[in-house]
Amino acid sequence: MKLLSPAISRLARIRQWRTRTWIENPIATQREVLQDLVTHAQYTDIGRKFGLTKLFSITDFKASIPIYEYEDIQPYIDKLLLGEKNVLWNTPVSWFAKSSGTTNSKSKFIPITEESLNDCHFQGSKDVLSLYYYNNPNSDLLTGKSLVVGGSRQISIVNENVQFGDLSAVLLQNAPYWGQWLRTPELSIALLDEWENKIEKLAQSTIKENVTSIAGVPTWTLILLKRILEITGKKSISEVWQNLELYIHGGVSFTPYKQQFEQVIGKPIHYLEIYNASEGFFAAQDNINEDGMLLFLNHGIFYEFMPIEEYGKENPRTIGLSKVELNKAYAPVITTNGGLWRYLVGDTIQFTSLYPFKIKVVGRLKHYINAFGEELMIDNADKAIAIVCEKLNCVINDYTAAPKYIDNTSNGAHQWLIEFETPPQNINEFAYELDCALKALNSDYEAKRQKDIALQMPIITVLQKGVFNKWLHHKGKLGGQHKVPRLCNTRIYVDEILEMM
Numbered sequence: 001m002k003l004l005s006p007a008i009s010r011l012a013r014i015r016q017w018r019t020r021t022w023i024e025n026p027i028a029t030q031r032e033v034l035q036d037l038v039t040h041a042q043y044t045d046i047g048r049k050f051g052l053t054k055l056f057s058i059t060d061f062k063a064s065i066p067i068y069e070y071e072d073i074q075p076y077i078d079k080l081l082l083g084e085k086n087v088l089w090n091t092p093v094s095w096f097a098k099s100s101g102t103t104n105s106k107s108k109f110i111p112i113t114e115e116s117l118n119d120c121h122f123q124g125s126k127d128v129l130s131l132y133y134y135n136n137p138n139s140d141l142l143t144g145k146s147l148v149v150g151g152s153r154q155i156s157i158v159n160e161n162v163q164f165g166d167l168s169a170v171l172l173q174n175a176p177y178w179g180q181w182l183r184t185p186e187l188s189i190a191l192l193d194e195w196e197n198k199i200e201k202l203a204q205s206t207i208k209e210n211v212t213s214i215a216g217v218p219t220w221t222l223i224l225l226k227r228i229l230e231i232t233g234k235k236s237i238s239e240v241w242q243n244l245e246l247y248i249h250g251g252v253s254f255t256p257y258k259q260q261f262e263q264v265i266g267k268p269i270h271y272l273e274i275y276n277a278s279e280g281f282f283a284a285q286d287n288i289n290e291d292g293m294l295l296f297l298n299h300g301i302f303y304e305f306m307p308i309e310e311y312g313k314e315n316p317r318t319i320g321l322s323k324v325e326l327n328k329a330y331a332p333v334i335t336t337n338g339g340l341w342r343y344l345v346g347d348t349i350q351f352t353s354l355y356p357f358k359i360k361v362v363g364r365l366k367h368y369i370n371a372f373g374e375e376l377m378i379d380n381a382d383k384a385i386a387i388v389c390e391k392l393n394c395v396i397n398d399y400t401a402a403p404k405y406i407d408n409t410s411n412g413a414h415q416w417l418i419e420f421e422t423p424p425q426n427i428n429e430f431a432y433e434l435d436c437a438l439k440a441l442n443s444d445y446e447a448k449r450q451k452d453i454a455l456q457m458p459i460i461t462v463l464q465k466g467v468f469n470k471w472l473h474h475k476g477k478l479g480g481q482h483k484v485p486r487l488c489n490t491r492i493y494v495d496e497i498l499e500m501m
Contacts, residue, residue, distance in 0.1 A: 016134055019127060022298035023356045026321055034058065034302040037335055040115075044086045046076065046341055058320065062304070065342045067316060067333055070108050073343065077109055080339075081162055088339030089113050095174070096164040097278035109164055110278040116338035117174055120299045124281030127296065128274060131286045132246070136270070144243050145184040145209050148172065149202065149216025149224055150191075165191075167278045168216075184209045195220070203227045213246040217483065218257040219398060221247075225264050236266025250274040252483050253361075253382040260395050260421060275361060279345055280336050283359055292352030292360050297321075300337030305330035308348055311365055326351050329377075331365055348377070369487050371403035372412050372454045374445040376438070378486045384437035391433055395422040398468045398484050402494040404459060413456040417497055419463045431460045463501070471497050 022029040038061070042052040050064045066072075079087045081096070088111060095117075096109040112121075133139055150168030165173070172190050175183070183190075185205040192198040202224055214221060225237050234240050247261065250273055258271065275283040275293055280301045283293035295303070304318035308329045318333050332345050346366065349359045363378035370376070381401065389396055397419040404413045416434070424430040435457055439446040448455040468484050485493055 026297050029297045040090050044090055046088050067342045067344055069344050080111055094161055095170050097167040097170050098164045111339045112170055113338050121171055121281050123299050124296055128284045141212050144212030146182050146213040147206055147211045148183045149221050199224055199227055203231055211241040212243045215248040217251050218249055238265055238267040246270045248272050250276055255382040255386045256396055292358035295357040295359055302335040304333040306333055324351050367485055367487050369403055369489055372448050374448045376445055380441045381486055383441055384434055387437040388433045392424045394424040397421045400484050400493055402488045402491045411456050413459050415459040417461050417463055419468055427460050431458050434458050
């Protein structure tokens with residue numbers, strides 16, 4: 001298969017003209033995408049309700065349809081789950097991506113249409129490969145296998161024709177032939193439900209493969225890699241898979257995990273971030289040496305951007321690509337070929353580049369701490385943790401943080417529950433350095449820390465290894481795309497974990 005690499009590299013270069021077209025004509029491309037979406041949906045339930053046959057401009061579109069969160073669109077989703085047709089989209093919906101967040105005990109079901117599979121998710125995957133090969137023409141990536149650490153598949157009990165699972169499982173189940181050929185392990189293992197058993201089978205079945213790339217959530221990928229080292233007795237993954245050259249990650253910030261990956265893998269490889277959510281494949285790094293992901297503009301998604309200060313208003317304002325600014329926080333509002341209309345994803349992003357448009361995910365609308373006016377976002381927290389770990393030579397497995405409110409005995413503070421892989425020598429020094437890093441990264445936090453008047457030093461609570469996984473298991477959310485919420489403006493998660501201990 002090594003002979004295929006130069007040929008694939010040439011194909012990737014040839015294919016670049018498609019990408020260059022929408023990169024160089026972003027506004028026109030987005031107008032065409034919206035027109036196509038409206039054409040598809042004008043005779044659906046939602047199309048008739050909002051008069052999509054009469055829309056002639058983006059202004060009309062925004063004035064006609066309100067912004068939806070999941071709870072608003074759920075009645076339409078329930079109809080689809082019962083097998084009704086032409087509700088949100090004009091082609092059948094037989095697959096749903098089940099929500100894997102920890103923010104809500106109720107599951108969310110995001111519709112996956114044939115168009116969203118082929119023209120968004122799989123098109124995005126092809127573009128990632130094309131961009132990677134274009135920038136690394138001598139790569140041997142496709143001469144080996146991609147190890148996919150994905151989710152599980154379940155069958156809906158609502159209707160025998162409707163199936164659902166984690167997004168990764170839905171994509172694996174429907175992958176085109178070229179995707180099946182490129183990945184490992186076999187589908188029966190990739191879609192296992194029970195994660196302790198799944199990790200063991202993943203490890204045993206892939207050790208002897210020629211793995212050249214890995215894709216998956218950092219936490220579970222690390223657990224798998226460490227188990228492989230235990231089985232083989234090797235000191236690093238590079239001794240097991242000598243041709244490994246790429247790790248594709250997304251879903252959570254990679255910043256707190258990169259040091260561990262470098263240690264476990266044992267040689268320099270490329271790390272590439274993607275932004276592939278249940279709602280769509282939004283972006284991916286086109287240059288692994290630059291911060292920010294290229295926003296995919298021709299993949300069946302029309303984008304609006306809500307300044308985060310608009311969130312919660314009766315008629316929140318959104319803007320288009322022509323008016324976005326660098327380093328300002330926005331909440332993406334999307335209309336998609338999966339049947340989502342002006343849907344608020346819930347993430348917060350910033351633009352790192354304009355023309356071409358590149359973004360980074362900085363947090364969630366509901367995942368932050370602002371109990372004292374400090375406006376601490378996940379991006380701040382992840383970067384601060386990484387700075388401290390590098391300075392004190394310690395390694396973190398996972399963490400969460402929440403406010404400790406002002407009472408009769410003390411002022412407010414942030415309580416951090418941290419599970420260390422390699423703990424610091426002095427936890428008080430860790431708290432001090434974390435405080436310093438947060439001050440340097442966030443001026444609002446720094447202001448609230450002045451003289452300990454509103455906010456005291458961080459409180460660090462060290463957890464034993466495995467506590468976070470135990471909590472996720474207790475919540476029925478162990479494995480797949482499930483992850484520990486980094487920040488919360490209430491103590492709901494922190495108190496649950498402390499009570500469980």
